Amino acid sequence: MSGSKKFIILIGTFMIAGSAFAQTVKVKKETARVKGENLTGFEVELDGKAADVGDAFTKFMKTFGKSKDNDNVLTIAEPTIADNKYAFPLYGVTKEKGKTSAAWLGIDPKLWPPADAEKVNKEFEKLMKDFGVKFYKDQIQLQIDESVRAGQAVEKTQQKLVNENKSLNTKLEDNKREKIQLEKSLQENVAENGTLLKKIEKNKHDQDSVTVAGEQIKKVVEMHKEKQRKVN
Numbered sequence: 001m002s003g004s005k006k007f008i009i010l011i012g013t014f015m016i017a018g019s020a021f022a023q024t025v026k027v028k029k030e031t032a033r034v035k036g037e038n039l040t041g042f043e044v045e046l047d048g049k050a051a052d053v054g055d056a057f058t059k060f061m062k063t064f065g066k067s068k069d070n071d072n073v074l075t076i077a078e079p080t081i082a083d084n085k086y087a088f089p090l091y092g093v094t095k096e097k098g099k100t101s102a103a104w105l106g107i108d109p110k111l112w113p114p115a116d117a118e119k120v121n122k123e124f125e126k127l128m129k130d131f132g133v134k135f136y137k138d139q140i141q142l143q144i145d146e147s148v149r150a151g152q153a154v155e156k157t158q159q160k161l162v163n164e165n166k167s168l169n170t171k172l173e174d175n176k177r178e179k180i181q182l183e184k185s186l187q188e189n190v191a192e193n194g195t196l197l198k199k200i201e202k203n204k205h206d207q208d209s210v211t212v213a214g215e216q217i218k219k220v221v222e223m224h225k226e227k228q229r230k231v232n
Helices: 003-019 050-062 114-229
Strands: 027-034 037-046 067-070 073-076 090-097 100-106
Touching (some): 027 100, 027 114, 037 090, 037 114, 050 067, 050 073, 050 090, 050 100, 100 114
Antiparallel strands (some): 027 037, 037 100, 067 073, 073 090, 090 100
C-alpha cells in the first residue's frame, strides 16, 4: 500500500474515532453496592472502557483526599468537598454496563449527620457532571495529541519526499550534463581514433621507407669496403 493511501486511511480513522466522543454528560440518582448495602448516590454513564473510566475516577476521587480501594469500592475516610472537610467516609464505585461504563459517588447517610449529608448530596450531582465532562475532554485530548503526532509524521514524510524530489532532480540534471560530456568525449574519441589510425599508417610507411634507405646504405657501405680492399 502506498504512503498516501495509508495517510488517507489514518485520517479517516481519526475522524471516525473523534466523532465517538461528542457526548452530553447526564447524571442520575442511582444505587450502588457498598459493604453489603445498596446506597443511593449519583451516577454518570460514560462511553469508554471500564479500565479508562476506573483510572480517571480514581484520580478524581483522590482530589477529595487519600483514597483506599477495597472490593472495587474507593473510600475517602475524611473527604474535603467544596472546601469543607468532613469526618465521614465518601464512596466511589465504577462498573461496566454493557458497552458503556459508569462511575458512582455517594455516602452512607446512616454515618453522616443529616445536615452534612444533605449538604454534600447537593454537591454530588455537579461533581459527577464535572467528572464526566473532564473524562470526555481528556479522551478527546488524547485523540488530539495522537492526531497532532500523526500530522507531524505526515509533515515529516512530506518534507522527506520534497527533499527526495529535489535530490532526484539534481541527480537528473547531473546525469544530463554527464551524458552531454560523455557524448562529446565519444565524438572526440572517434576523431582521435581516426587521427591515430592515420598516424599509425604513416608511421608504418615511414618505417618501410627508412628500412629501404637502410638497406641501400648497407649496399653502399659494402661497395665502399669492396673498393677499399682492391686498393694496392
